[in-house]
Every structure is written in structure tokens, then in C-alpha cells.
Amino acid sequence: MIFNKCINELNYMIRSKVISSYELVKIFLNRIKKDKLNIFININEKYILKRAKIVDKIIHNNKNITKFTGIPIAHKDSIITKNFLTTASSKILKSFLSNYDSNVVKLLNNAGAITIGKLNCDEFSIGSDNTSSIFGECKNPWDKNTTTGGSSGGSAASVAARLVPCATATDTGGSLRLPAALCGVTGIKPTYGIISRYGMIPFASSLDQIGIIAKTAEDCAIVLEQLCNKNNRDSASEKYKFSFLSFKNNREIRDIKIGIVNNLFDLVIDEEIKNSNFKVINFFKKNNISLIDINLKNIELYIPIYYAISSVELLSNLSCYDGIRYGYKNLNLKDKNDYIKYRNKFFGNNVKKRFLYAGISLLQENNKENIYIKALKIRKIISDELLNILQGPNRICDCLICPITPFTSWKKSDMQNNYLKNKIDIFTVLSNLVGLPSLSIPCGFNKENHPIGIQLIGGKFTEELILKLAYIYQKNNNWHIQYPKL
């Protein structure tokens, strides 16, 4: 089936004119129209078909053709697009149309991609189950009664349901890897700074990173190559060229050590997840890759410092939504108090909760340090510990393998338990705190046919390594090929 083909194949078909870009896009659009899972929140058929015709002209002229020409892609709604509204699933940006394209959208359009539309997500990328969106919750294509995970629920679901071959997403504390795992697709959050954040509506600026969700590691690699450009507009961007050619030609792994993070595996509740994950570990053992046991220090601090830092940065990042330039026009607001009450109506509970966390983290008694400052110091310690393990000539291993979730996709009602809700980030926030590249790969299903995922975390700038490991795994297993019926 065409909609199940890899990016490589699709690109080849278009370049060799087996199928036109227009026809390809129409096939996906037909599937999207049948979608009842609330995955897409914004599509513009006229624009899409117009764009497809432009791409077909490019192919006809045989100029500027890339590995990505004609490939449809969709973007999480917190990534800014000039031709579609960008709402971050929030009331305050409900009618926001930007005058500029984000860096990732620009690069992909230049490479000949066709933006299909915007994907559902949690409000301002806060949340683990895509239920805080003003467009309503996004449902898991594998089980409509359960969540997709969040915050990039729409991105993961769109690829899982084969509505697009790939999608962009963002990851601040696991927002990309968690839904990728719960939807049975492959997702990568690259090293902090490799992909420009210019044009991404920020949640926590020092933790945010744009990433890619696709069916396979190879597909992720193709998109990653397009997006790895040093962009001067993002001062945190790092010079790093990821070469797909290098990845493609050299897919062997030699002398690699993978660290098994035992104290994280101990936190997994679901036995089926543990079993699936250990099977992956055994696979690598059989393929002569050495494995070593590791216990990370201070894991009980990951969640508190993540909440402190991310909430504080969120509070500041949302200060621009002052009710004067965003919200409704022509309201009779008289003074500051009116603006405060009015602004209050435009944010959901998740956002407001984080504002409260931020307030607590910033409380300062006399000359003592507040929680925010303490969190920054602890973050440095954790960062140093992990960089010592993963980088440098004295490193202990080249990458880590660990779980992504303690349990598989759940019903909305199940998540009322706050304890579980908060703990769910523990496997993923580590990569954001240190800025490490992390990859989520599907590795099985439980008896309810919910997907199970596993995570690879590399040292900085080791995207090629972790994608290679995933590629080898995916060559010998079929989990990633399966997709649910629409």
C-alpha cells in the first residue's frame, strides 16, 4: 500500500514519475478525511493541491530535486506556519496567523515537501495525554478509548494511522517520545541545538527541541538531514551536519557499548513492557554488541528539577500573551484588574498549574536561594554525571537503553491519579535536562494490542549511532511495520 511506503520509496516513485505529487497527496487526503480520531486540527485542501502542482512542476523541470521532494509532512500545532493558523492548541492563539515561517517549515518547503496541515497537541505542549487541547482529545489509532500520549499526540497518531509518512513534533520532557511509544512509531529528539527553535512556540526554552516522528529510523534520518542546518537566528544552535549518506553507507556497528539503566527499569510497573524491553536488550547481545549495567544517581531529583525549571521558563514565555495583542478585540477593559481576569479565561488548567509551580519555585526568602536556582545547580551536576558516562575518552558506554513509559496507553479516566501522572516523565526528562539525543523505537505489543516502546539515549551529537542501532533492530524485527486499521 502506497501510504505505508517509506520516504525513500515515495521519493523514488515521484522522481521517476511513477506517481505525481498531486496524486500522492490526494491519496493521503482521502485517508485524512476519514479520520475520526481528531488527529488533524487544520487542513487546507486548496493550498495542499496547489503546492503539489508546484512540486510537480519542479519535478518536470528537473531542477532542485532533493531526497524530500514531493513528500507530504504535517506539523505539530506549536510549530509556526505562515500558511496555516498556529494555535498551540490554546484559546489565546485560536486565530493566530503568523507573518513568518518557522525555520523547520522553511527548510522542508525548500526541499520540496508538502505541508499537509497542523496536528493536535496539548495546550502549549504541556501534558502527557493530549487531553488539554481546545480541539478536544486526540485518540489512539490502536485503541480509540485510550490516549495517544502527549503532548505531540497528533504527530504520533498521524504517522501511526498512516495519514502522513512523517510529522514534526516537539519534546520538552518526553512530549515526542512518549506518544511515539504509545502509538507504535519511531521518534527522535535530537541533541539540543541541532534543529533551530526559531518559529517554535516555546514551552521551556532551555529544554525544548523540535524532533521527527516517522515509521522507521531510516525515515527519521532522511528528515533529520534536511533539518540539521546551523541557523543563525537561534543563538543556541550548534554546528552539526548529519549526513544521511554517511548513515546509509556505513550501517555497521563495531565496538559499541550500550549501558542498561537498571534503576530506571526497576520503575516499570507493567511486566509485559519489561519483557518486551529485555527482548530488545537480548537482541543486541546476540548481535555482538556489548552491554554494561548502569545505575544513574539522583534519579529521584529528575522530576522536581524538571518541573521547577520548565514551569519558570513557561511562565516567562507566556508573558507576551497580555490580553492586549492576543485574545478578543473590542472588549471594554478598563484597568489592570480587568486584563488579569480576562487573561485568565484563555489558559487551560495545565497551564495555570504550571504557573503556580513557577510561583513557588521563584519564592525567595531573604538572601536564600529559591528552588529555581537550586534546580539549575542540580541540573549541572546531573549533566556532568551523564556527560562523564557517555562522552570523552573515559566514557563508560556510548549510549543508554531504558524504558519510555511505566505502562502502555491508558484511558483518560485512569490518569486522574496524580502520582502516576507526575511520575510518567521520569524516563524521558533526563534527555532534556542534559540536551542529549534520544530515540523511541517500537518493540512489541501487550495483550490488549497496545504498542510498547523502548528508548536509546546517546551522548551529544551521536544521532548517527543511535539511528544505526535502531536501523539494525528494525531490519530484524517487524514491530514498526504494523499499523492499525482506520
Added chain:
Amino acid sequence: MKYKQWHIHIGVETHAQIITKSKIFSSSCSYYNNDPNTQINEIDLGIPGTLPKLNKKVINKAIKFGLIINSKISNKIIFNRKNYFYPDLPKGYQITQFNYPILKGGFILCTYKINNNIFYKKIKIIQTHLEEDAGKLIHNKKFNKTFIDYNRAGVGLLEIISEPCMSNIYEVLSYIKNLKNILLWHNICNCNMENGNLRFDINISISKSKKILGKKCEIKNLNSFKNIKYAIIYEIERQINILKFNNIILEETRLYDSKNKKTYYMRNKENKYDYLYIFEPNLPIYKINKNFIKKIKKKIKYNYQDINTILLHKYGLYYEVIDNLLKYKEETLFFIKIMKYLKIKYSNLIAKLLINEIIPLKIKYKELNEKISILNFIYLLKLFIKKKISIKNIRKIIENIVNKNTNFDFLVNKYILNDNKDNKDNLFIDKINIIKKILYKKNNEILINKLKLGKEKIINVLVGNIIKELKFKIKPIDIKNIIYNIIKL
């Protein structure tokens, strides 16, 4: 203004807009006196998803300033966010430096005169840091609306905070004057106070001891020297009147009403607003290495503060003369250049001439520097010192050169000759001395003897010999009379 039992503590906070082509964190143009909202881009407006990018030229200017006022220059540049709500603040926060200002310490040399006494004081600076400016609110009473112009949002600012060590208006005005000169001279700020290039906030507190400060009030939006002067006078009186009756001063922010010359309450400062300072996560920590500072130091050819000191101590210029001269950077440098050729005892004379005559001429005739060389100027000044040429004639010479391109030497000769009214006697004595010297040369002695013996026609030969050796023109009859006077016939 003497307040015997009260000690006055005044500190000045200055915001100076830094001269760079673009704003501090975006590439839009930083000169903003144009139509509203025409010098903005998405970063200035704080549109979601935009990121700041540091304009490094701003760092150069800050370091230059630090070198001139002797600050300690930080080896790292770290930015913070100051979070608060105000309609002219597009992002809802200002990018500034809170924990690690780029410059710490430093001083500005100030002099001031009270009656006939001159005082010198080194006003110390606590710190100087970088930040971005906000937009401008334009209140329209007719439509009962306020408009926001974002042209100014994002322009780079240097905030300079002095120690509260000034104790009278004269120190404050001198500090402001010298700070303004430093920023102007070294091309750091355009210092146009009406346009808001340079803004001052004054903090005043009064206490009974010199070392302990009282509760301070801040006066904002003072945009002229005059306003600053009267605002401080009023505020000191106001605070003393409160303290006299053992009442407490409430910490406030006040504004100045220039019509009534009074300060008035704006908002309360007692409950300090929490600005929720955090580190700016979108900007990395920039490092400044010593070589970079050295490069900037090399480019500084002169230091305003050193020159201020030199004018006082080396050239012994009077207070008012220094004050006036320092307003003109080019002329001050010109003064120092020419003084290398002239005696220091004439420095005040020359400086005054520069200020009163030469500067207005240079302003009137902008090509002056190209048409008259420094050496020619020095020659004119030497003549002036020796009283061989009047101010009026110097003016005439300059005007002739600029307007008619007449030859310099010709003009000098002409105007020394036609000097009938001024310094007539001195000039004449000089002429006589010159003629005397020529007369008593060997070849003329024989002729003098012949003349003494009665040969009257010899006088013509003598006159002829003298004229040959004279550099200035003089009538033959005058020469005859001089000769007769010298040899006493």
C-alpha cells in the same frame, strides 16, 4: 544651600541608548525617529516563536565605556529576564543583566564651582549593564486612547548606576555633564535628551549621618539639566520638611512637574515589586577574552577623563574655560595639538580665543580645516600672543582664505601692516628694533658715518638697503625718520 544637620545622598541612574546600526537583539534599524511602527520586526514585537540574537557591536561599545571610566570588565556576558506587565513591553519581560553586569565599578571625574571655590570629586559607579529598551506609549486625550509605538522596543541600552555619594546639585549636574560628554566624545550615545537617547532617574534620600542612607525617593523622566536642577531642589526641601517634624518618608517613585517646579507622587515603592528574575535561556554565555579587550583599548586614541585632567593640571586652564572647551571634542584635541608649539603660560589665552573666535568660525565655515593648516594656525596664534595681530584681523584673514582663497603669507603681511588702531606702539617698537639691527650691520656703518658728516643724500641709500632686508612694508619717509631718530640727528 546649606543644611547643617542633614546629610543629602543622591544617586543617579542613567539609561543611554547605544549607537549601533541595529538593535541589541534583532536586526531592525535602531534609529527610530520615524513614522511609528516602521522600524520593527517580529523579534521586537515578541511574536511567539521568535528568538533574540545578540548584536555584538553593543559589547564593543560597553567595553569601550568600561575602559574609559576604569571599570572592571567581566569575562562573561550573561543575560537575565526581568518579568513584569506593561503595555510597552512586548514580550512581557525585558532582557537585561541582573546577576552579572558587564562592568563593575569605575568613576567619573567631576569639578564644580560654588562662589569662587572649585571642588573636585571622583563620583564612583556601582555598575554598568546592558539591556533592551521598551516601546513608547503615546497618550491621546482627544480620543481617550493610548497608542503604542514599538520603534524603540529592542534598542540597546547601557544602564549606568552611580553610588549615592553626591550631596548637592552641583555634583549631580557636573556628573551628568561629564557622563554626557564621555558618551558623546566616544561615540557611545547620541545624548539627545529630548529624544530620549539619554534618560536620568534621580534617587534622593536624607539622613542625619554621612554614612547611613535615609529612605529614598526616585524621580523619573527628567529630560533636561534645568528640570533635574529644580526637581532636586524641590525634593530635598520636601524631604527635609517631613523629617523636621519627625515624620517618616515613604519610599516612592515621583515625577516632575516643570510648570510648577514640583515633584509629585506616581507610585508606591514600599511593597517592592517582584520581578521574578530568571536567566535568559535563549542566549548562551558569551566569553570576553583579554585580547579582545586589548584590541578595543588600542583603538581608543584619547580618553576624555585623561584629557579633563590634563587641561586642569598640565595646562592650568580655568574652570569655566575647561567647561566650555570640553563641549567641543575636536577643538579640545586641536587645542592639545597646538599647545605643543606654544608656551603653557598662554594656555588660557589661547583656549579663550579658540572658544570665542575660532570655534564660531569653524562652525560657520566648515572647510576651514582643509584650507588652513595647523602650522598656519600656530603662526597666527604666535603673532597673537606677541600682540602683533588683533582678533579682528585674525577673523579677517580666515574669512579671506575661506571665501577668496587668498594666499596666507600675503594676508598675514597685509594685516600686520594695517594694524593702526590696536597695539600700535608695540608694533612700532618692534619695527624700530628691526631697523636698528639692520642699520648697525657692517656694510651700513660707513654710510652712517658719511651721513653724520653731512652727506644728506646718503640717507636714500641707507633706506634702500634697509628696505631690501625688511620683511614687512613700511613707507620710506617713516624709515628716514626712524634712522634720524636712531642716530640722533
